[in-house]
Amino acid sequence: MCSVISRVKPVQRALASTLRLRTNADGLNYAAAQSRRFCPGFITGAQPLWVTSRSYCARIATTDGLLFRQLFESESSTYTYLLADADTKEAVIIDPVLETIDRDLKFVSELGLKLTVAVNTHCHADHITSTGPMKKRVPGLKSAISKLSGASADIHLTEGDKIPFGRHCLIVRETPGHTDGCITLVTGDQTMAFTGDALLIRGCGRTDFQQGCAKRLYKSVHEKIFTLPDECLLYPAHDYLGRMASSVGEERKFNPRLTKTMEEFADIMNNLNLPNPKKMATAVPANLVCGLQD
Ligand SMILES: N[C@@H](CCC(=O)N[C@@H](CSS)C(=O)NCC(=O)O)C(=O)O
Numbered sequence: 001m002c003s004v005i006s007r008v009k010p011v012q013r014a015l016a017s018t019l020r021l022r023t024n025a026d027g028l029n030y031a032a033a034q035s036r037r038f039c040p041g042f043i044t045g046a047q048p049l050w051v052t053s054r055s056y057c058a059r060i061a062t063t064d065g066l067l068f069r070q071l072f073e074s075e076s077s078t079y080t081y082l083l084a085d086a087d088t089k090e091a092v093i094i095d096p097v098l099e100t101i102d103r104d105l106k107f108v109s110e111l112g113l114k115l116t117v118a119v120n121t122h123c124h125a126d127h128i129t130s131t132g133p134m135k136k137r138v139p140g141l142k143s144a145i146s147k148l149s150g151a152s153a154d155i156h157l158t159e160g161d162k163i164p165f166g167r168h169c170l171i172v173r174e175t176p177g178h179t180d181g182c183i184t185l186v187t188g189d190q191t192m193a194f195t196g197d198a199l200l201i202r203g204c205g206r207t208d209f210q211q212g213c214a215k216r217l218y219k220s221v222h223e224k225i226f227t228l229p230d231e232c233l234l235y236p237a238h239d240y241l242g243r244m245a246s247s248v249g250e251e252r253k254f255n256p257r258l259t260k261t262m263e264e265f266a267d268i269m270n271n272l273n274l275p276n277p278k279k280m281a282t283a284v285p286a287n288l289v290c291g292l293q294d
């Protein structure tokens with residue numbers, strides 16, 4: 001069900017072999033697998049980026065039957081992700097936010113999707129999830145969160161669990177450290193990973209509340225995320241600077257916190273001195289019950 005076979009069209013194969021000597025702007029090996037495709041719409045620096053035959057560059061394109069949308073909630077700078085099988089229309093939503101429930105469900109309806117699972121990467125502290133209210137509006141929808149989060153949901157996830165949608169799936173990797181119950185969701189073919197707050201672009205989730213532990217987070221990222229292929233694209237739960245995606249290779253090379261030793265990392269994390277998220281007092285209790293309160 002979960003093995004996704006990349007189909008390389010002959011014209012793409014010809015284009016790739018003609019231009020095989022071209023290199024990626026930041027030296028990363030995006031072109032390691034299969035054929036390559038020129039993506040003028042996805043620029044790093046002044047150079048075009050080469051990617052595999054999957055069109056990740058056009059983030060709203062369907063690729064090998066995978067429909068993918070990255071959505072943004074501006075108050076909490078949260079990314080919500082919608083993934084669906086383009087053929088069966090079965091869909092999964094990751095980290096949906098209460099304030100954008102109407103927008104998200106309109107998308108689902110307009111695209112003719114059958115939303116089966118709404119999953120949270122952890123018990124969020126900065127916004128209220130829409131998974132509870134969404135269940136009331138979408139018949140059959142199941143909420144999911146890690147067992148270790150302590151939150152209620154229809155599905156409690158643990159390491160290695162699969163969330164299938166059509167011939168695709170997301171596989172759970174437990175990545176505690178920001179919270180005990182943080183998970184990273186990796187596509188079956190390991191080309192995309194949804195890291196929640198465990199790994200942010202050029203950063204990571206704070207470790208000063210909700211069972212946070214810097215050394216645990218460091219171990220999680222190094223063992224569960226940095227062991228994915230370099231070209232695996234990373235999609236975090238937040239970005240505060242307008243960045244949308246990264247890759248394992250990029251973060252292994254440029255993440256200013258996680259390229260340090262574990263001791264240096266812990267020192268950085270224990271001295272961030274960030275103010276608590278504004279909505280923390282209401283968000284955490286609400287999210288422990290799927291966004292539904294009495
Ligand atoms: N100002 C925001 C909260 C910002 C914040 O604390 N973000 C968290 C992720 S949400 S739990 C975080 O881990 N940040 C890491 C960092 O380095 O910024 C608000 O008031 O909501």
Ligand SMILES: [Fe+2]
Nearest residue numbers: 124125197205
């Ligand atoms: Fe968080």
